[in-house]
Amino acid sequence: MTRRGLMGAAMALPLASPALAQSFPSRPIRIVIGFPPGGGIDILARLMAPHMGASLGQPVVVENRPGANGLVATQAVAQGDADGHAIFFGTTGNLAVNPVLYPTMPVDVLRDFAPLSHVASLAFVMVVNPQVPARTLAEFIALAKSQPGKLNFASSGNGGLPHLSGELLNAAAGIQTVHVPYRGSAPAFTDVIAGQCQFMFDALAIAQPHIESGRVRALATTGPGKLAALPDLPVAKDTVPGFEVTNWYGMSLRAGTPAAIINRLHRDVAAALAVPEVARRAADLGLDLVGSSPDAFATFQRAEIDRWGIVVRRANITAS
Structure with a gap:
């Protein structure tokens, strides 16, 4: 493009964005998720969608596109298109995590996306096989220090956050435990219950179902504070x-989405999260x-x- 063309395009942008924002939304909006239906993020999206749709005047639909650790979605x-009609x-x-685990990803989440909102957070719980002779996290750390490399931790898959949680504990507590990856949470729990990990x-x-049945014992929550569902469970930090x-x-959203559309969608997201039924179901x-x-x-x-990049590099984790 010529210099004159570049200048013309730049001059047109301030005019184009308000026009696009004024006509937004012009068709249904998709919330695109990289996981199958039924998980926590899918449930939350489906709780929010009708409230966002009512505010926007267009249907908001959830589109599940699993595959390649979320890369397909x-x-x-x-x-x-950078027009606000598709939300990742x-x-x-x-x-x-994916940006540091897959350094040659075809998508750069900082370059190719415009942040919309940190919607929700979910703490993990640390559980042990009931035969592990540790009733507290401090006792578990002491046990691990007395047996370096002898304790195994299961996870739902290599490079996932449950895996990185174990590696972060190794680094933060100065212990050596061994990661054993599984294809999902269910088989990982099966082997922790059986004592293989x-x-x-x-x-x-x-x-929670495994905790309540006594098949595993919870030692701590990894979040910033207590869990409402398990108020007596200590906080790991x-x-x-x-x-x-x-x-x-x-x-x-797609990078380049006009600021007016980003701000409009943010208001609709925040309003949906403030609906009492959404808040109640989210707490559940x-x-x-x-x-x-x-x-x-x-x-x-x-x-x-930056934070998870340090963990990935320190533990020498690679995608597999």
């Missing part, structure tokens, strides 16, 4: 300073609703990429 939005709804793994980290909604893990959900899932501003989410996301 990520690309679908990152390579689409991702997790810590999609928006903070001694401990693991996962979401409360997945772990009170024993191991610096050890805090939350699996967060965030919404992003163990979710802490956030609804931060686009700027606050951008700052938070960059910090999370």
Whole structure:
């Protein structure tokens, strides 16, 4: 493009954006998720969608596009139109871990996305096989230090946040435990219950039935504070300073989406999260609703990429 053409395009942008924003939305809006139906992020999206649709005057539909650790869904939005009609709804793994785990990803989440909102956070719980002779996290750390390399932790998959939680505990507590990856949470729990692995980290909604049945014992929550569902469960960072893990959900739009559309959608997201029924159902899932501003989410996301990048590099984790 010639210099005159570039100047003309630049001059047209301030005019085009308001016109696009005034006609928004002109068709149904898609919330694109890189996971199958039924998970926590999918449930939350389906709770929010009708309230957002009522405010926007267009249907808001949830589109599940699982595959390649969320990359299929990520690309679908990152390579689409920058008009606000497709929202990527991702997790810590999609928006903070994958960028450092897959350095040659075809999508750069900082370059190709415009942050919309940090929607919610979900603390994990640390559980152990009941035969492990540790009733507290401090006792578990002492046990691990007395047997370096002898304790195994299961996870739902290599490079996932449950895996990184174990590696972060190793670093923060100065212990050596061995990671054993599985294809999902269910087989990981099966082997912790059977004693093939001694401990693991996962979401409360997945772990709670096993905790209540006594098949595993909860030692701590990884979040910033107590869990409403397990108010007597200690907070891990009170024993191991610096050890805090939350699996967060965030919404992003295609880079280049006009600011007026970003701000409009942020208001609709925040309003949906404030609906009492949405808040109640989210609490049942163990979710802490956030609804931060686009700027606050951008700052938070960059910090999370830096933080998990340190863990990935220190533990020499590679995608597999």
